[in-house]
Amino acid sequence: MEILPSNSPPQLLTNVEVLSLLKLNPPKEGSISAQTLGYLKKNTPKSICPVIKMVRSGDSKKLVPDPNQDPNPDDKGVRNMMKSLLRFGLEQGEVLQIVNLMPDNAPLLSVIIPEAEERFEDSEIQEMLDIVHSAKTTPPMSA
Amino acid sequence: SKGDIPSIVQAINAKYPRKVIMDVGMCIALYDVIEVGSSLIHPADGGAHFEVVFRVVVFKPFVGEVVNGRVSACTKAGIEVSLDFFDSIKIPYYNIFQPNHFDEGNSKGGKDGRWVWDDHKNDEDGDAEREEDAEELAIEVGDLISFVVDSIHFTGKNYSIKGVHTLESTTDSEAGSRKRSQSFDKGMSWEEGNLRKEKNAATTTCEMEILGSIKDDGLGKPEWWEPEDDEDNEDEEEEEDDEEGG
Numbered sequence: 001m002e003i004l005p006s007n008s009p010p011q012l013l014t015n016v017e018v019l020s021l022l023k024l025n026p027p028k029e030g031s032i033s034a035q036t037l038g039y040l041k042k043n044t045p046k047s048i049c050p051v052i053k054m055v056r057s058g059d060s061k062k063l064v065p066d067p068n069q070d071p072n073p074d075d076k077g078v079r080n081m082m083k084s085l086l087r088f089g090l091e092q093g094e095v096l097q098i099v100n101l102m103p104d105n106a107p108l109l110s111v112i113i114p115e116a117e118e119r120f121e122d123s124e125i126q127e128m129l130d131i132v133h134s135a136k137t138t139p140p141m142s143a
Numbered sequence: 144s145k146g147d148i149p150s151i152v153q154a155i156n157a158k159y160p161r162k163v164i165m166d167v168g169m170c171i172a173l174y175d176v177i178e179v180g181s182s183l184i185h186p187a188d189g190g191a192h193f194e195v196v197f198r199v200v201v202f203k204p205f206v207g208e209v210v211n212g213r214v215s216a217c218t219k220a221g222i223e224v225s226l227d228f229f230d231s232i233k234i235p236y237y238n239i240f241q242p243n244h245f246d247e248g249n250s251k252g253g254k255d256g257r258w259v260w261d262d263h264k265n266d267e268d269g270d271a272e273r274e275e276d277a278e279e280l281a282i283e284v285g286d287l288i289s290f291v292v293d294s295i296h297f298t299g300k301n302y303s304i305k306g307v308h309t310l311e312s313t314t315d316s317e318a319g320s321r322k323r324s325q326s327f328d329k330g331m332s333w334e335e336g337n338l339r340k341e342k343n344a345a346t347t348t349c350e351m352e353i354l355g356s357i358k359d360d361g362l363g364k365p366e367w368w369e370p371e372d373d374e375d376n377e378d379e380e381e382e383e384d385d386e387e388g389g
Contacts, residue, residue, distance in 0.1 A: 003167065004196065018200060022172065032161040033172040035228035036202070042227075043211050097209055101289070105368040107361030111291060112209055 012092060014099045015040050016078050045102055045136050081135035088120070088128065102132050151179060151195055159199055163349040165299045166312055166321075168203025169229060202229060204292045204353065206316050209362070214286045216254035219245050222282060223254070224290065224355065231352045234290055238356035240363060246281070257283040260363070280367060282357075289362050290355035299349040 013021075019040040027033030078099060085095055090113065097112045106125055110116045116125060152173060159170040180194035204210055212224035212232060221239065224232040236245070239258055246257040260280040282288060294315035301308040309326045357363045 001164075003164070010201075013200065018171070021174070021200065025172065027172065032228050033156075036171050039227040093205060093208065101209060101211065103361075105361065105370055107368045108209070108289065108365075109361070111359050111361040114207075 012096050014078075014096055015044055016099060019044055043100075078135065081131055084131045085128065088124065098128075098132060102136055104129065104133060104136075148176060148179070151176060151193065155195070155197060155199075163297070163351045164201070165297050165310065165349050166314075168201040169351055171200040171202055171228070174198040174200050203295065203351070206292050206294060206314055208292045209289055210292060210355075211287060211289050211365075214282060214284050214288060217245075217256045217258055217282065217284055218254050219247075219256070222258060222288075222357075224288065231350065232290075232355055233352070234355045234357055238293060238354070238358055240358055255284045257281045280363075282363065286364055288357065288364055290357045291359065291362060293354045293356045296352045296354070297349060298352075299347065301347045 019037065022033055022037045022040070027037060082095060082099065085098065090098075094113050098109075101108070101112065103109045103112060106129065109125060109128060113119070120128075155173045155176075160172060162170045164170065174197070176195060176197045178196040182191040182193055210226070212226045214222055215225040215230065216223035219236065220233075221236045222234040223230075224234065226232065240260045240262075242261045244259055244261060246259055248256055258281065260282075262280060294313055297312040299310040299312075301310075311324045312321060314321050361368055
């Protein structure tokens with residue numbers, strides 16, 4: 001095995017994206033992918049869990065992911081949250097952690113965003129918390 | 144001819160999950176297959192071998208990232224945390240909130256003690272900051288906590304009949320510094336080498352360990368940092384108004 005050099009840095013995936021990938025490709029029970037799926041389900045608020053549309057496969061009664069559906073289904077809660085956070089000029093790692101952790105208090109947000117008190121006003125920090133709270137309480141898309 | 148993609152996917156998903164790659168992280172699952180080369184047949188091997196270029200989802204938090212995990216052990220040395228799919232996470236005693244004390248409780252040398260945060264009850268003026276009957280701030284086995292990644296260590300070992308070659312790599316917060324150290328120990332005899340071959344034991348292994356910290360505000364148990372209810376604030380304001388009016 002060889003790690004091939006790449007011109008671009010490794011792509012960072014949020015928990016939601018990995019959860020979506022694992023749900024599209026159901027792992028074997030007991031495998032590490034299944035354990036990862038279990039962890040992600042427990043740590044991702046239900047309001048932003050991506051919902052995979054299922055369709056019947058031919059004549060069989062088995063349900064499979066809809067092949068016409070985008071592999072990363074449009075999750076309103078997360079995408080709106082990321083759009084709203086764009087104007088703050090946050091680093092990629094900071095946005096990743098906000099999406100993964102959905103912080104609901106200023107002390108945790110201050111750990112996620114280094115030097116938050118110097119970079120942002122109190123009102124802007126509160127605005128970020130309100131954006132996260134809104135994403136948490138948005139009802140999930142129906143299947 | 145090009146390989147059968149589902150078979151290749153199956154083979155990759157059987158081989159790579161849980162495999163730790165030095166300085167890269169722990170493989171979780173195949174992400175996508177980019178390219179499949181032509182098949183090659185090696186001498187004395189009837190199987191077809193394909194060179195495959197693929198991407199894999201890898202778990203490796205960055206230094207400074209905040210992660211949620213569940214406490215699996217509490218000892219005097221520190222706290223061990225589990226993420227269900229990854230367990231090698233330690234928060235050493237010197238990275239735990241200060242001031243603190245370790246309560247052995249009934250564990251008596253076991254792994255289910257408690258780390259208690261002695262956020263002292265009196266502020267600088269000697270006035271009590273927390274109510275006397277306030278709940279103790281402690282971390283014990285089973286608690287969900289937030290911690291920040293302090294450093295990541297990789298240890299790779301290559302076993303051969305010449306000996307064991309160990310390679311270590313560390314990434315920490317000092318400008319992402321990466322230290323590598325190598326050591327070579329003569330340890331494996333000819334017989335042991337043959338035995339390893341017969342048992343198809345891995346000749347190269349790699350492990351990843353994460354060291355974390357819960358020293359800063361916002362870390363530890365999430366409920367410690369929950370904003371106060373608006374109802375509580377209104378009640379306090381009403382009490383203050385009553386006192387002033389009286």
